[in-house]
Amino acid sequence: MSDTIAAIATAVGAGAVSMVRLSGPDALGICDRVFRGRARPSQSVHKSVLLGEMAAADGGIIDQVMMLVMRSPRSYTGEDVVEITCHGGLAAPRLVLRRLIEEGARPADPGEFTRRAFLNGKMDLAQAEAVCELVQARSEKALRVAASQLKGDLSLRISEAEARLTGHLALIEANIDFPEDEVEAVDRTGLAARLGGIGRDLEALLATRARGKLIKDGIDAAIVGRPNVGKSSLFNRLVGADRVMVSDVPGTTRDVVDASVAVDGLVVNLHDTAGVLEAVDGIERAAVERTWKAVEESDLVLVVLDAAAPMDTVDEALLEQAAGRRRLAVFNKVDLGDAGGHVPECLEVRVSALAGLGIEDLRARIRRIAEDLAGDVAGEILINERHAMCLEEAVEALERGRLALLDDLPLELAASDVRAALAALGGVTGSRATENLLDEIFSRFCIGK
């Protein structure tokens, strides 16, 4: 890890300024060679800001730049870091980067700055993951959850459990090593209860997995109904643009079409689907199967019904299928009349996608359901799938250890289970992270982070 890496850290494209980041043992040396200004970067103290010019290899000027010098170990990566702010656009940041590479820097891999921060002990793995989640957050709630994880809230909960387990392990091991000596004897029932208590705390964390996914990835809402009831018209209304084709020919939509909308700090992923018919063959059948699958995979189902016509068996089948999750009966085409349809024990709205009636009411309903699903996340810890796998392993090991103690099995068994639980917990914060795992996590990052 002795090389110096460089990358454009800002989005490339039109913009007033861009930032190119450099990290590694030669960061200051490289800057000395390309910078023309009053101070030398390598002579500058931590947190210096230098204003000057970036010189091309032929001595010409590439751009006016500002350099922020952060010296090891007090930087993001723990190495010497220079952040070079230049003008935005396509040319300036690319030329600045190219110049740094000419002088010996290597283009950074995705997430490599954060990977170095992790390897240099600047943050643990849960915090490094939070950096990625923060950058990718599509809603305020997702952002807040990531920010709390970056601050170390999840890591703290894990290290508290680790500390308690380490204490219990020490007692068990002392009893194994010096059973006859003056060590405090293991109270098997008491210790089993304590392991059970830690297991329950971890289960409480595990229970946040589903909501974590909902908040980070958004709420999936499928729009389903018979052909021609106006699903696509409604989809376009909610998206606020003519995203999908609408026509009076039944069977216009053949595939599931997705669009995400922001609803009060949350993301709702809308899925427009093919109309459902009773008996179909061929391509239509495949389309209808996708619709049923969309119903199964969604958190919320908007069942669109024709307000002006009586309900039929397809409507009833869809409503029933959706009953297992959150569902909303949307009576569309009220501008054509209202047959007074009603679905017992189901939220209902009456709209006209064509005339734009009742759409705000529909949005408000979706918002309320979404908020209800996501709950209040102020300062809350929500885990991701990877954390969940580690925690499940820890919970299982603790349960084995608890039973080993209660069943009067040799203490060695309980000790090995507690050790296994500790190792699994370490997986969350990365104390036993393998190269492969790090590759997988950091490859999801953007370049320059």
Ligand SMILES: Nc1nc2c(ncn2[C@@H]2O[C@H](COP(=O)(O)OP(=O)(O)OP(=O)(O)O)[C@@H](O)[C@H]2O)c(=O)[nH]1
């Ligand atoms: N009068 C009236 N017509 C509507 C309304 N909503 C949609 N339509 C019309 O109904 C027809 C079908 O609309 P679509 O949005 O394509 O219906 P769909 O449910 O997506 O149909 P498929 O994709 O074929 O299943 C179009 O001619 C729309 O203009 C409405 O609220 N009132």
Ligand SMILES: [Mg+2]
């Ligand atoms: Mg359609």
